[in-house]
Amino acid sequence: MPEADATESKQFHADVPQASEHFFLKGSAAYDWGMQNRLARIFRPASGHTVMLAIDHGYFQGPTTGLERIDLNILPLVPYADALMLTRGALRSMVPPTIQQGFVVRASGGPSILKELSNEQLAMDVDDALRLGASAMAVQVYVGGEFETQTVHNMTMLVDEGYKRGMPVLGVTAVGKDLARDARYLGLATRICAELGAQIVKTYYCAEGFEKVTAGCPVPIVMAGGKKLPELEALEMAYNAIAEGAAGVDMGRNIFQSDAPIAMLRAVRAVVHDGFTAQQAFEVYEAVRRDSALVPAAV
Ligand code: R5P
Numbered sequence: 001m002p003e004a005d006a007t008e009s010k011q012f013h014a015d016v017p018q019a020s021e022h023f024f025l026k027g028s029a030a031y032d033w034g035m036q037n038r039l040a041r042i043f044r045p046a047s048g049h050t051v052m053l054a055i056d057h058g059y060f061q062g063p064t065t066g067l068e069r070i071d072l073n074i075l076p077l078v079p080y081a082d083a084l085m086l087t088r089g090a091l092r093s094m095v096p097p098t099i100q101q102g103f104v105v106r107a108s109g110g111p112s113i114l115k116e117l118s119n120e121q122l123a124m125d126v127d128d129a130l131r132l133g134a135s136a137m138a139v140q141v142y143v144g145g146e147f148e149t150q151t152v153h154n155m156t157m158l159v160d161e162g163y164k165r166g167m168p169v170l171g172v173t174a175v176g177k178d179l180a181r182d183a184r185y186l187g188l189a190t191r192i193c194a195e196l197g198a199q200i201v202k203t204y205y206c207a208e209g210f211e212k213v214t215a216g217c218p219v220p221i222v223m224a225g226g227k228k229l230p231e232l233e234a235l236e237m238a239y240n241a242i243a244e245g246a247a248g249v250d251m252g253r254n255i256f257q258s259d260a261p262i263a264m265l266r267a268v269r270a271v272v273h274d275g276f277t278a279q280q281a282f283e284v285y286e287a288v289r290r291d292s293a294l295v296p297a298a299v
Contacts, residue, residue, distance in 0.1 A: 024048050026247065027219040028199065034166025039199065041102030041135040042083045042168075043220065043247060047273045050248030052222060053081035053255060053265065055090065056106040056138070059123075061113045066256035070094045074256060080265040085138060085170075085250055088124055092132075102135035104170055108154050117174070118145030122154050126161040136168040136200065143189035144179050152196060159197035171198030172224070183209030190217040202250050205241045214245030225251030231264055231285055235278040238271045248272055263288035 023029045023036050024045050031039070043050045055074050057064040066073060071094045078084065078095075083102035086095070091105065109123035120140050129137050139158050142151045151174075158169045171193030175181055181204045193201045194217050202222045203213065214221050223241040225234065234254040241249065249272060258264040267285035270276035276284065 025220055027194070031168075031199070032166050035162075035168055035199065038102070038135045038166065038168055042104065042200070044082055044273065048247060049242065049272045050082045050222060050250075051080075051265070051269050051272050052083045052085050052104065052248065052250035053077060054085040054225070054250045054252035055256065056086050057252060058090065059087050059106050059109045060111065060117065064253075066253065066261075073261075077255065077261050077265055080262060080269065082248075083135060085252075088128060088132060103132075104136040104138050105129050105132060105134045107137040107158060108139040108151070116146055118142035118147040118151060120147070120151055120154060122157060126158065126165055126167050129167055130165055134167070136170050137162065138170040138172055138202070140172045140174045141189065141193055141198075142174045143192055144185070145174070152192070155193065155198060156196050162199075163197075168199035169197065170200040170202055170222075171196075173201065173203040175204065181206050183213050186210075187213045187216050190221060193217075194219045205237050205246075207240075210241060210246075211244040220247035222246060222248045222250045225249065225254040228253045228257045231258060231267070232278060232282045234264075235267055235271055235281045235285070238268055239276075239278040239281070242272055260285065260289035260292065263292065 025039055025043055028036060028039055055067055055070060058067055070090055078101060081101055083104060085104045087106045107122060107124045108120045110120045111117050137158055139155045140151060141155050142148055155171050162169045173189035173193060179185060183206050186203050186206055190201045190203050190213055200220050200222060201217055202224050204226060205223050223246045238249050249268060255261050255264050263285045266288050267281040270281040270284045
């Protein structure tokens, strides 16, 4: 038992008000400590932005090109990402628990690419996400899709469970095969996700009016990458999305299907965190790619 502390010279600094910091993330000031802490493992407080690496494609389309061997192809990229987005199966089987990055676990699923994609249900519970130490859970929401209501309900059930445990929910606006990716549609879908409780919303970029999509969504939007583009075009898209109000990117194929994935990831970071233009970031891509070509392959 320690002795009573009777020191007379304690330093209370009574003239210095205790700091009460504003939480840096849009729309997130009223969340509980644990939820804010998890969000701060995805978004970097210094820039307010995130570079997420999406590798969850296998949950509905199997061994996607570039993801055939996550242990070989993806683990070397992880140090360059702020957070991963992946399934619990990939996490447990292939990602070492020493990982320092945040990670968002895919929590909806069901249909494969052979079936109606919007017919998803919840595919894991929040306790398992907690057990894994996840930073958030991701759920697909098909606004306008055949099973729209079911997928919205999937999200709201997760939000309810997430609030009980301080676990944020990332709502992914899924466009399916037939829906237009214009600002009107994306504005509708992202706003619905946020209004119904998602703490982060992931959506596609649109060339016209994306700033209205981000302004109309009261929580952070991260831009999905979409199909593989030439590197400069992908960097231009990321640059425009950030300039027009996105809080980050969650890119998959434009990273891991690149000829030089680490170079591409570093270039995307330069855009998202350091304010580089697309052209400046493309020069980063070219330089890192050139340098890594000089390094002999590991034996
Ligand atoms: C698709 O539904 C998955 O959730 C991916 O995370 C998402 O499509 C982002 O990956 P990509 O940048 O390859 O489109």
